[in-house]
Amino acid sequence: MNLSIRLKLGMHFGPPTIKIAVDDYLLLHDGVAQEQFDFAVPLDDGHHELKIIHYGKTVHDHVLDDSGQILHDRYVAVEGINMDDVSLHEELWQARFFPVYMHKADHEPYYISPNLYLGHNGSWIMEFATPAISWLIARRQPGPILDGTIFKSSRETLQEMKRAFQDLPDV
Amino acid sequence: MHVILTVPRKAAVRPAAALGVIKRILTEQGVHSRCFDINLDYWTTLQGTADPALFNEIDEFLFVKNRELGTEAMQIFNAFIDKWIDQIAQQEPQRLLISVFSWQAQRFTEQFLRRWREHNTCEVIIGGQGLIREENGSWANSPTFAHYLLAQGLIDHWIRGEAETTLPAILQGRYDVPGIDSDEMATRSDIREHAPMDFSDFDISAYKSGIATGVLPVESSRGCVRRCLFCDIPTMHGGYRSKSGRQLAQELIHYYDRYGVSDFFFHDALCNGSMRDFREFNQALIDFYHSRSLPDRTMTYSSHAIVRRATAMRPRDFDLMARAGAETMVLGVESGSDQVLASMRKDFTQADLDYTMKHYSRTGILVYFLMITGWPTETEQDHQASLDMLTRYQKYVADGTIIGVNLGTTLTIEQGTPMYDQPELVHVKGLDGRLPQGPDWVCTINPDLNYKRRIMRRIEIQEHCNRLGYTFWKGDDQLKIMMDKYQERLARIQEMIH
Numbered sequence: 001m002n003l004s005i006r007l008k009l010g011m012h013f014g015p016p017t018i019k020i021a022v023d024d025y026l027l028l029h030d031g032v033a034q035e036q037f038d039f040a041v042p043l044d045d046g047h048h049e050l051k052i053i054h055y056g057k058t059v060h061d062h063v064l065d066d067s068g069q070i071l072h073d074r075y076v077a078v079e080g081i082n083m084d085d086v087s088l089h090e091e092l093w094q095a096r097f098f099p100v101y102m103h104k105a106d107h108e109p110y111y112i113s114p115n116l117y118l119g120h121n122g123s124w125i126m127e128f129a130t131p132a133i134s135w136l137i138a139r140r141q142p143g144p145i146l147d148g149t150i151f152k153s154s155r156e157t158l159q160e161m162k163r164a165f166q167d168l169p170d171v
Numbered sequence: 172m173h174v175i176l177t178v179p180r181k182a183a184v185r186p187a188a189a190l191g192v193i194k195r196i197l198t199e200q201g202v203h204s205r206c207f208d209i210n211l212d213y214w215t216t217l218q219g220t221a222d223p224a225l226f227n228e229i230d231e232f233l234f235v236k237n238r239e240l241g242t243e244a245m246q247i248f249n250a251f252i253d254k255w256i257d258q259i260a261q262q263e264p265q266r267l268l269i270s271v272f273s274w275q276a277q278r279f280t281e282q283f284l285r286r287w288r289e290h291n292t293c294e295v296i297i298g299g300q301g302l303i304r305e306e307n308g309s310w311a312n313s314p315t316f317a318h319y320l321l322a323q324g325l326i327d328h329w330i331r332g333e334a335e336t337t338l339p340a341i342l343q344g345r346y347d348v349p350g351i352d353s354d355e356m357a358t359r360s361d362i363r364e365h366a367p368m369d370f371s372d373f374d375i376s377a378y379k380s381g382i383a384t385g386v387l388p389v390e391s392s393r394g395c396v397r398r399c400l401f402c403d404i405p406t407m408h409g410g411y412r413s414k415s416g417r418q419l420a421q422e423l424i425h426y427y428d429r430y431g432v433s434d435f436f437f438h439d440a441l442c443n444g445s446m447r448d449f450r451e452f453n454q455a456l457i458d459f460y461h462s463r464s465l466p467d468r469t470m471t472y473s474s475h476a477i478v479r480r481a482t483a484m485r486p487r488d489f490d491l492m493a494r495a496g497a498e499t500m501v502l503g504v505e506s507g508s509d510q511v512l513a514s515m516r517k518d519f520t521q522a523d524l525d526y527t528m529k530h531y532s533r534t535g536i537l538v539y540f541l542m543i544t545g546w547p548t549e550t551e552q553d554h555q556a557s558l559d560m561l562t563r564y565q566k567y568v569a570d571g572t573i574i575g576v577n578l579g580t581t582l583t584i585e586q587g588t589p590m591y592d593q594p595e596l597v598h599v600k601g602l603d604g605r606l607p608q609g610p611d612w613v614c615t616i617n618p619d620l621n622y623k624r625r626i627m628r629r630i631e632i633q634e635h636c637n638r639l640g641y642t643f644w645k646g647d648d649q650l651k652i653m654m655d656k657y658q659e660r661l662a663r664i665q666e667m668i669h
Contacts, residue, residue, distance in 0.1 A: 086569045134640060136569040143574045143642030144381070150182045150214075153646025155637060161650040162630050170623045171660050 001132050003028075004082040005037040005052075010075035012063075017056040018076055023048050033076055043130045050095075050126045052078065054118040059102050062119070070119070078116040078124065083132035091139065092116060095126035173197055173204040174264040178283060180233040180275040183214040184380045188388035188438050189270040189299060189334070191368030196338045198369055205262060206372035209255050209283075210272075214379065217251050234275045234648060235655050252283050256291070266294045271301030277316050284325040296341070298330035306609075306652070308585030310403035313354045321352075332357030332407075335365065362393055362412045367425045375432055386434045387426050389472070391419050391452070396444040397477060399503070400516050400596060401543065403587030404440045411444050416451025423470055424459055434498070437474035442500075446483060453488075453495035473499040473537075478519040481526045486533075493534035499574060500531065501539045507560025508553035511546045514597060516589075521560065528564060532572040539574055539644075544632055545581040545625025547597040547614035554628050558635050565639045576636050577644045580653050581625040583609045603667070610656055622660065626653055 009016055020029040020037065028039050054076050061074035078095075081088045096113040099120035118124055129135035146152045175194060177187040190206045197204040218226050228244040240248060259267070267287075271280050276299075284295065302314035317329035330337045332350045336358040340348040350357025368388075375385035392413035395404045414422070426432050443449045460469050472495075502524075506512055509520050531538050542557070567573045584591050584599065584607045594600065594607045598616045601607040610622050630650075636643050 084566060086566050133565050133569045137565070137640035140569065140571070142568060142571045142640075146642065146644065149379070150180075150648070151644045153633070153643040157647045157650055158630065158633055158637070161654060162627075162634075164654060165623065165626055165630065165657070168623065168657060168661065170621050171657070171664060 001041045003039045003041050006079040008077040008079050010073045012072040013061040013074040016074050016076050019053040021051045047129050052124040055121050057121050076118040097124045098122050173266045175206045175268045177208050177270045178276050179210045179213040179279045181272045183211045185378050185386040186373040191370045195369040200342050233278050264293050269297045271299040273301045274306050276301045295326045296328045305585050307583045308403045310407040310587030335360035359409050367422045382434050387432045388438045389435045390439050391437045391442050392439045395440045400590040406587035413445045413448050416448040417455050419452045420455035433470045435472040441477050442474035443476045453491040456495040467494040468496040471496040471498040476500040478527050480523050489530040489534045497536045499537040504540045505543045507557035511553050514548045537574045540576045542578050544629040547599050575642045575644045580649045
């Protein structure tokens, strides 16, 4: 599978460091983050997990203003992911980010979703399947619904006609 | 009062352009008229109220030749016709003008007229592509269905070709101009002189277009700039003539202002025959949006389009289309094989199609594929190339660019096409000593490609599309039509044997 990842990086305190892995055994990158990664990932057909791990950030790597808003931050934001040349959209927002809180408050969740902003250290995990294009089509169900219209094409009619034609003599 | 009808069977997705044209001409001539869309009522009232099995029986009766109606379905069908006859008779029409959209409208037309003629004597005139019996073409040497209806006493006249040059003559009591009651086509009009169509009789939002305010048909051109061997459009419509880009844009703006419709379908063969006019059209729409502080794509249009080379259709052209409102382009993709495309004289290659698809995808313009299986010179490798092309383009299904594939009923040879007139161009000959026509042909340099093999390839492509997740269109109708034709041929062979 061809995998392209576009990231936005918060560089004020230096470049963030990340790991990118699939299924926790295919380590695609470990080190300084880049804005663009392109991988050819050898994957068997089936279910998988893409993991982007933000690590190495310290308590000193962000600055808040007087109102508590982030002024400067070391962060990684997922801008876009393409699988086999198809851009992911809603699928990105289904991913979950498991932060490692430095000062965890009671109200802070175990994971954050939808979320594409990796401000904390932690793991952003997106489930997917291969072949990626078939997975996307199955999820998205693109195209109009033609059942009950003059345009319909049913698999039952197709199989019925296929059997019927196979049994007919050549002409 | 003149009554103008459109009849089943066609998709009820928008009003018929023919009715809008005829009403406009009648109004220009000072004749009062009223349009009725029986086809729409067929797909709403009848389909919505009849038992589904009985409706299906009626529906197949209309488009599968060897079907007859059972007693119960016949009663429902006749009651539907009689309801319409009563409604039309109340208008006390001086003339009844019927648009026979295609061969699929012939059975209804005949049944309707048989019952109409029992009690009504007004002049009946028919027109449209359904005057011929050819199923996959728009042209034939003779309008045999019209001849048949006239012989049966069911019609008084027919118009073959354009209404613009025939209907005004009829209104003056002249039936001696080209295109009326003869095999000759009507004189072709100047498309740049056509005023907008008149859809004032229609509830445009009632159609099953999926868009709340409905869709209107528009015509950007007649004829075609290409000469594909299987196509009869140039014979039917003559040389390519297009409206100017500004004129076409003004027509859309007229419909937008008058009917509140913002979605359009060009029902002609292509919208990008003249890139100069096409660019002007797109730019004029964008300028209109700007002049009224409207966003880009306030209006949308869908159309057939040809695949052009990168040198003829630049990336900027796709950008302009997207901003103006291009929604879905219907492309005659035909095959994944360059050998087949060249043999068809499509004037584009797979590389051109790859380029085109890349830019349609980039600009968010949707695409609908028309394909032909069983071209005379199509080898197993060519067939595999079509399967491979669909696999390669699966990404465009996933990203929502390709919204459908229509495979047709395998290659048929129709009158009015270059390959009918010159079958030697693709090495085909007819069966049983006859001229090659319809599916009845064999290719002398590819003799293994018999009708059954062509059908099995078509089925294989449909299965492949299903596996890949393509939305497949009209498969059920087409498979039933092919089975009908196949059994007809088997019956003919058995007759010859006996």
